Amino acid sequence: MREFVLYSRSGRTDGRFDSLHGAGRLDVVYQCALMALHRSHALRQDVVFRALLNGPPDPPKELIIEGAKLRDAPMDERGWEGLLRGVLSGRPHPGIELRRGSLQALTRERDDVFVLEKGGEDIRTVELGQDPMFVIGDQVGLPKKEEEFILRRGRKVSLGGKEYLAAQCVCIINYVLDLREAQC
Numbered sequence: 231m232r233e234f235v236l237y238s239r240s241g242r243t244d245g246r247f248d249s250l251h252g253a254g255r256l257d258v259v260y261q262c263a264l265m266a267l268h269r270s271h272a273l274r275q276d277v278v279f280r281a282l283l284n285g286p287p288d289p290p291k292e293l294i295i296e297g298a299k300l301r302d303a304p305m306d307e308r309g310w311e312g313l314l315r316g317v318l319s320g321r322p323h324p325g326i327e328l329r330r331g332s333l334q335a336l337t338r339e340r341d342d343v344f345v346l347e348k349g350g351e352d353i354r355t356v357e358l359g360q361d362p363m364f365v366i367g368d369q370v371g372l373p374k375k376e377e378e379f380i381l382r383r384g385r386k387v388s389l390g391g392k393e394y395l396a397a398q399c400v401c402i403i404n405y406v407l408d409l410r411e412a413q414c
Contacts, residue, residue, distance in 0.1 A: 232407060233278045233363040234266045234400050237333055239370050241283035243291045245319030249311055254285035258368050259293070260310030261397035266404070267297050268305065274404070282333050292331025293317070300325030333376045337363070343384030345377060346399055350386030353406055364403055366396050 240254035247253040259281045266279040277297040284290050293314070301324035304310050317326050337343050342359040344350075346366045364387075365372065365380060372380075389402050 231276055231278060231361045232266075232274075232404070233280065233361070234262065234403070235280045235282065235333070235336065235363060235365045236262050236368065236396060237282050237365065237372050237376065238284060238368045239373075240285040240368070241281060242285045243283045243288045243318065245315040245317075247315065249308075253311075254283075255368060256283075256311070256314060257307065258396050259283070260307055260314055261395075262366070262400050263295055263310060264305075264307065265397045265400040267295065267300065267303065273297050273300055273303060277404075280331075280336065282331060282336070290330065290332055291318075292329055292336070294327045294329070296325050296327075298325075333365070333372075334379050337365070337380050337384065341383045343380055344387045345372065345380055345384060346389065346403075347386045348388055348391070348393055350388040353387045353389055353403070356385070356387055358407070358410075362407075364400075366399055368396060 236259060238259055241256050241259055242252060242254040263279050266277050267274050275298045279295045281293040282290060283293060304313060313323060317323050317328055340363055342361060343363045343365060346364060389399060
C-alpha cells in the first residue's frame with residue numbers, strides 16, 4: 231500500500247467555495263488526488279491519498295481517499311472540484327472520508343514516513359519498505375514543527391535537484407514505485 235499525505239495550510243474545510251474564490255488552494259489537493267489515484271483507464275487500488283486541510287472555517291480536517299473503495303471518480307480537475315465541494319459540505323461518497331486529523335497523529339506510530347524535500351536522500355537509492363507514506367507540503371511547505379516531529383522517526387527524500395509541483399511529485403513517486411515493482 232502506498233500513502234500520500236498532502237499538508238495544505240490553506241485548504242478550505244467546508245464546501246463554500248468556487249474554483250476562483252475562497253478555496254484556499256484546494257486545486258493542489260485535487261491535482262494531487264488525480265495523480266495519486268489514476269492510471270490510464272484504471273484507478274490505483276493500492277493507494278491511499280490524504281489531505282490535511284488547515285484552512286477556514288474549521289481546521290484541521292483530514293480528507294482520506296482510498297483507491298480500493300473509491301467509486302465514480304472523475305478524471306478531470308473540474309470533476310474533482312465538484313466532488314470535494316460535496317464531500318466538504320457533508321455529502322458522502324464511496325471511498326472518501328472526512329474527519330478531524332493532524333499530521334502528528336497520522337505519523338506518530340509509523341517508521342516508514344518520507345518527507346519530500348529537495349535536500350533529502352535520492353529516492354532512487356533509498357529503501358522504502360512495503361507500505362511507504364510520503365508527506366508533501368503545499369506551495370508553502372510543511373510547518374517546521376510538523377517536519378521536526380516526523381523526522382524523529384522518518385527521513386527526507388528527494389526527487390533530484392529541481393523543485394516540482396506537489397502533483398508532479400506524486401506522479402514521479404508513483405512512477406518510481408511502479409518501476410521497482412516491475413523489477414521484482
